[in-house]
Amino acid sequence: MQMLLNWGIGLSNVFLTPINLLLLLLGTLLGMIVGALPGLNSPIAMSIMIPLTYGMDPGAALCILAGIYTGSTCGGSVSSILLEVPGTGAAVVTAFDGHQMYRKGKGGLALGISSVSSVVGGIIAAIVLGACAPFVAAQALKFGAPEYLMLSVMGFASVIGMSNGRMSKNIMAMLIGLLISVIGISPQGGIKRFTFGTHALLEGIPLVPMLIGMFGIGSIISAISDMKPGKATSEAVKQTVQRVRMEYPDKEMIKSFLPIWAQSSVIGNIVGAIPGAGMTVAIFMAYDQVKRYRTDLEFGTGVPEGVAAPECANNAVVGSSMIPLLALGVPGNPASSLFLGALLIHGLRTGPKFFVESSDVAYTLIAAFFAASIALLPVMHIFVNYMATYVLRLRYEVLNGLILILCVTGAFATGNNDSYIVFAIVFGVIGFVLKKFQIPFGPLVLATVLGSMLESYYIQSMVTLRGNFSGMLQRPICVGLLLLSVFFLLMPLKRFLKKRKGGH
Amino acid sequence: MKKNKYVEYLFSLVLLAIGAAVVIIGKDFRGNDKYFPVIIGAGMVITAVWMAWDDRKQDTACIDLAKINFAAVGITIVALAIYIALFRLIGYVLSTILLGSSIILGLRYNSLKGAIFWPALMVLIVFVIFRILLKVPLPVLLLQGGESICRCC
Numbered sequence A: 001m002q003m004l005l006n007w008g009i010g011l012s013n014v015f016l017t018p019i020n021l022l023l024l025l026l027g028t029l030l031g032m033i034v035g036a037l038p039g040l041n042s043p044i045a046m047s048i049m050i051p052l053t054y055g056m057d058p059g060a061a062l063c064i065l066a067g068i069y070t071g072s073t074c075g076g077s078v079s080s081i082l083l084e085v086p087g088t089g090a091a092v093v094t095a096f097d098g099h100q101m102y103r104k105g106k107g108g109l110a111l112g113i114s115s116v117s118s119v120v121g122g123i124i125a126a127i128v129l130g131a132c133a134p135f136v137a138a139q140a141l142k143f144g145a146p147e148y149l150m151l152s153v154m155g156f157a158s159v160i161g162m163s164n165g166r167m168s169k170n171i172m173a174m175l176i177g178l179l180i181s182v183i184g185i186s187p188q189g190g191i192k193r194f195t196f197g198t199h200a201l202l203e204g205i206p207l208v209p210m211l212i213g214m215f216g217i218g219s220i221i222s223a224i225s226d227m228k229p230g231k232a233t234s235e236a237v238k239q240t241v242q243r244v245r246m247e248y249p250d251k252e253m254i255k256s257f258l259p260i261w262a263q264s265s266v267i268g269n270i271v272g273a274i275p276g277a278g279m280t281v282a283i284f285m286a287y288d289q290v291k292r293y294r295t296d297l298e299f300g301t302g303v304p305e306g307v308a309a310p311e312c313a314n315n316a317v318v319g320s321s322m323i324p325l326l327a328l329g330v331p332g333n334p335a336s337s338l339f340l341g342a343l344l345i346h347g348l349r350t351g352p353k354f355f356v357e358s359s360d361v362a363y364t365l366i367a368a369f370f371a372a373s374i375a376l377l378p379v380m381h382i383f384v385n386y387m388a389t390y391v392l393r394l395r396y397e398v399l400n401g402l403i404l405i406l407c408v409t410g411a412f413a414t415g416n417n418d419s420y421i422v423f424a425i426v427f428g429v430i431g432f433v434l435k436k437f438q439i440p441f442g443p444l445v446l447a448t449v450l451g452s453m454l455e456s457y458y459i460q461s462m463v464t465l466r467g468n469f470s471g472m473l474q475r476p477i478c479v480g481l482l483l484l485s486v487f488f489l490l491m492p493l494k495r496f497l498k499k500r501k502g503g504h
Numbered sequence B: 001m002k003k004n005k006y007v008e009y010l011f012s013l014v015l016l017a018i019g020a021a022v023v024i025i026g027k028d029f030r031g032n033d034k035y036f037p038v039i040i041g042a043g044m045v046i047t048a049v050w051m052a053w054d055d056r057k058q059d060t061a062c063i064d065l066a067k068i069n070f071a072a073v074g075i076t077i078v079a080l081a082i083y084i085a086l087f088r089l090i091g092y093v094l095s096t097i098l099l100g101s102s103i104i105l106g107l108r109y110n111s112l113k114g115a116i117f118w119p120a121l122m123v124l125i126v127f128v129i130f131r132i133l134l135k136v137p138l139p140v141l142l143l144q145g146g147e148s149i150c151r152c153c
Helices: A002-015 A018-036 A042-055 A058-083 A094-103 A107-140 A145-162 A167-182 A207-225 A233-237 A251-273 A278-293 A305-320 A322-328 A334-345 A359-391 A396-415 A419-436 A441-464 A469-474 A476-503 B002-026 B031-057 B070-090 B092-106 B112-133
Strands: none
Touching: A002 A018, A002 A058, A002 A107, A002 A359, A018 A042, A018 A058, A018 A359, A042 A058, A042 A207, A042 A334, A042 A396, A042 B112, A058 A094, A058 A107, A058 A305, A058 A334, A058 A359, A094 A107, A094 A305, A107 A251, A107 A305, A107 A322, A107 A359, A145 A167, A145 A441, A145 A469, A145 A476, A167 A441, A167 B002, A167 B031, A207 A334, A207 A396, A207 A419, A207 A441, A207 B070, A207 B092, A251 A278, A251 A305, A251 A322, A278 A305, A305 A322, A305 A359, A322 A334, A322 A359, A334 A441, A396 A419, A396 B092, A396 B112, A419 A441, A419 B070, A441 B031, A469 A476, B002 B031, B070 B092, B092 B112
8 A cells, every 4th residue: 555655656746747747758858869879878868967967856856867768778779770770788689670670661660669669668667666676675674784795795796697798807897896986985994095195085986977987978088089080970970861750560560569578578677677687688688588489480680579579678677777776775787876876966875765764756766767668659759750860960079079068067066076077087088998998887887886885784794793704694685695696606607508518 | 910919918917907006005904994905906916817818718809909099089188188277277168168179179070160169059058057057166267257166186
């Protein structure tokens, strides 16, 4: 009953508060524009938008950010389908069949399927988020310091076990994040660590300028570095796309999509809830599953099911990736760490007590994801029919310059302090270098947030357990989390053995 | 090709050096405050060696130096460094317009008017939102007078 009441409060905060609804729609459109532009993604848009939310009510701030996150995930499919260039990593798989459909003159239908599938995935994920997060948070209220310590360990284990790419680079990213987290005054002895006599480092590295730097400024430097000498960027990125009009799947098609949406939403929700797993894992898994389910179809040749599955899965990840953040205070991916940054600006901290102390804000965020998923359909319709072709022709030189202006202004506004601009620029350069050497940002950001938590809970656990760590094994939740950590750590071994078996 | 591989090894070496420095600095911290930095530093050293070992097994390097426009990156970083200095000297409005214009021109946008107009318009919009609506004290020294608000030095 209480949950229904909270849902009602959240939904009324979104649907019955005109400014929140307007910001949500604006955020969804902005997210779609950003998502459609290759090279830009939701963390960039969100990081420059966070300082703008500074003077807003927390609910309004979360509405615009939820809109951006949801919109950009769906918007990535536009350039994937029209240009075969994924706007975001979440739309990589959509290009396989989506662009083939476009080449066969069914681009409008591909975009229609993409938006309807995103709506389905998004709505289901918002409901799952609303049902699971408060439940997990209620269980987590029973957690003591040892449980939180094991939770942090599990977060790291899932990053190592579930991430894509080379494990050595994932672990290095995590260690860099941990190193960043120990800068400043230590939580126990109060001594200065790695501050090098700089006052600005005493409080540690501020999260939002760091994210603005890594995602915003880093991407701009990266775009500049890709520029060919003596050639204008606009020539390199000039795209010519035919204007398309959105077409929606008919009743029969929707009926055939139902089982695909069901399995893709399950995949998206499960993968999204695991810290560090990310959207790419979910979309490939969903695509793989639909290929197994529909063996009668030739995927990669313009099959509508090949668009429906990944688009449903990626929007399912959006909502479910908020479960660890809202319930446990652990950001599962870069986008959710930006939500954490936005909430910190408003003096709010996620975690088990979030649903007790700020339940209205928590349910407003859940309702915002629900509303943004519904809003995807009309916003995508307007975007595809009237704006997409113009957006895809935007001049990147101007766009990068303007984003940089927003980045430096946003960094300053976070703390009304010009040292925050310095932080953003330094992390922009670091982000650029790490990107070039393919060090992933996700584990780094997660470790930065979890690092301080890990150290504090380690100290508290030592006190609680009187220095006897075997006491952890007498705590059932700790044992459960430990087993989960072992499970995640064994995942790469499983992949390795599978690969080896396949090789033979 | 070989150069790319060497740079990849060099990157691992830099990370190894950072890890070693973290261990050396960290072990001097008092009491329990030293454990985490030392563990992190040692982890970085081990992982850097692991990364180099992985690099050795890969046929191609993850980085392609030929595709990086070092001159443009250098100019951008210098422009950002100058921006920080100018921000303190001439305030937000002018320095940010200059930064935006220089980046747009640096990316070889072919219209000087556009390169000045778009950043100026963006700064104006952002200024109105932050300074007037959100009451963020963006420094506007040359336009309004006042003192620098540098707090980091």
